[in-house]
Amino acid sequence: MQNILPKEFYEKHDTLTLSKLLLGCTLVHESPEGRTAGIIVETEGYLQGDPACHAYRKKSTRNAPMFERPGTCYVYLIYGMHYCVNISSGAKDIGEAVLIRALEPTEGIELMQKRRKTNDLKNLCSGPAKLVQAMGITLDFNFLTLDSEEFHCLASTNNDFSIVTTTRIGITQGADLPYRFYIEGNKFVSRK
DNA sequence: CATAAGATCACC
DNA sequence: GTGATCTTATGA
Numbered sequence: 001m002q003n004i005l006p007k008e009f010y011e012k013h014d015t016l017t018l019s020k021l022l023l024g025c026t027l028v029h030e031s032p033e034g035r036t037a038g039i040i041v042e043t044e045g046y047l048q049g050d051p052a053c054h055a056y057r058k059k060s061t062r063n064a065p066m067f068e069r070p071g072t073c074y075v076y077l078i079y080g081m082h083y084c085v086n087i088s089s090g091a092k093d094i095g096e097a098v099l100i101r102a103l104e105p106t107e108g109i110e111l112m113q114k115r116r117k118t119n120d121l122k123n124l125c126s127g128p129a130k131l132v133q134a135m136g137i138t139l140d141f142n143f144l145t146l147d148s149e150e151f152h153c154l155a156s157t158n159n160d161f162s163i164v165t166t167t168r169i170g171i172t173q174g175a176d177l178p179y180r181f182y183i184e185g186n187k188f189v190s191r192k
Numbered sequence: 193c194a195t196a197a198g199a200t201c202a203c204c
Numbered sequence: 205g206t207g208a209t210c211t212t213a214t215g216a
Contacts, residue, residue, distance in 0.1 A: 080211030082198050
């Protein structure tokens, strides 16, 4: 068995630090259909006082998982048809999270290809809604904590990369904030 | 009632 | 490569 990141990992760091530390870690989902896994290569942080953050105004039915203990899963529907997955961060009762934007597929490629209905490796997990589909993540994952056998992150085994920091993608509010991070040169990042 | 942390397809 | 279009829960 490999090194499942414990809840202390998520509690120990602030949101932006965690966003960077998650790069290189492997997200794993053991589903009934099979195991899928991928290296996190792109993340974005969403903070308190940040107008782009879903928890900017107040706690609600949708964003409630963001206020849970760090390491709690937050999944939401966007554009009426896509789902994206976040990991709650910041202290409990603080509405912050890290959006997982892209993975480099490592295990369960065939299953991902079936779920995504494409064989193109670079089109499997190179976007927040793509990886959710490829990994078989659903709304039911809300409030799950990322420390179970079925759903977790594995510690990074490689720190031999540089992190690029940019502004976030697809937002209008807070568009100038440098809260997006990705592994330099990685081919599976959603876009430049 | 307008919008949204996106992906896809048609057509340059 | 670029722009139009899909679709609906959520929150103002």
